[in-house]
Amino acid sequence: MNDRWATLLDAARDAHALVPALQEFCPFPTDIREQSVAAHHDPLCDAMANDTRLTTDHFTAFRDALIAAGPLGQWRDTYRHTSIGEVLHAHFGTYEFLGRDAPFGTDQMRGFMVYQTPGYHYPMHHHPAEEIYLVLAGEAEFHVEGQDSRVLRPGDTQFHDTNQPHALTTHNTPVMAYVLWRGDLTTKPVFTHPEALT
Numbered sequence: 663m664n665d666r667w668a669t670l671l672d673a674a675r676d677a678h679a680l681v682p683a684l685q686e687f688c689p690f691p692t693d694i695r696e697q698s699v700a701a702h703h704d705p706l707c708d709a710m711a712n713d714t715r716l717t718t719d720h721f722t723a724f725r726d727a728l729i730a731a732g733p734l735g736q737w738r739d740t741y742r743h744t745s746i747g748e749v750l751h752a753h754f755g756t757y758e759f760l761g762r763d764a765p766f767g768t769d770q771m772r773g774f775m776v777y778q779t780p781g782y783h784y785p786m787h788h789h790p791a792e793e794i795y796l797v798l799a800g801e802a803e804f805h806v807e808g809q810d811s812r813v814l815r816p817g818d819t820q821f822h823d824t825n826q827p828h829a830l831t832t833h834n835t836p837v838m839a840y841v842l843w844r845g846d847l848t849t850k851p852v853f854t855h856p857e858a859l860t
């Protein structure tokens with residue numbers, strides 16, 4: 663196991679201990695097994711590593727561990743095949759480090775690093791898994807269909823219920839978040855209003 667993965671696991675465990683909302687959503691997994699995962703590079707990995715605007719007070723170690731492990735991660739192409747896929751993936755990147763297809767295998771949850779560059783709106787989407795976002799660095803505006811939008815900063819969390827449509831807008835700063843899934847861990851997200859995408 664690469665040291666960078668081990669450092670990241672420690673940082674994630676610390677976050678679960680530090681943030682009650684994470685602990686309530688999902689205790690840190692107890693069934694972790696090491697798995698080999700083929701790295702899949704994404705240009706956003708380099709953008710994230712060079713981004714000086716990912717400021718944070720309390721999650722410096724977690725942020726730095728996510729950046730350091732970035733080149734080892736299997737960055738996802740979830741929406742690459744869609745009409746807005748290339749644009750979306752030029753601004754939004756993610757890799758999994760806890761879960762089914764991750765270096766730390768577990769059946770109890772999935773845990774992702776999410777990074778979005780400034781000035782992008784990631785459209786409404788939904789999935790059966792329940793989800794919580796913990797903002798680690800930067801900030802973003804979170805939207806849940808039918809609710810007022812909220813700007814989240816490091817330490818803030820946002821819960822999404824099963825199939826509850828949600829979206830994410832960055833303005834002048836990027837955002838890095840730790841995203842956890844529980845429940846249905848296999849069904850992929852889909853856009854809520856695909857007909858509205860251009």
Ligand SMILES: [Fe+2]
Nearest residue numbers: 789793822851
């Ligand atoms: Fe989501």
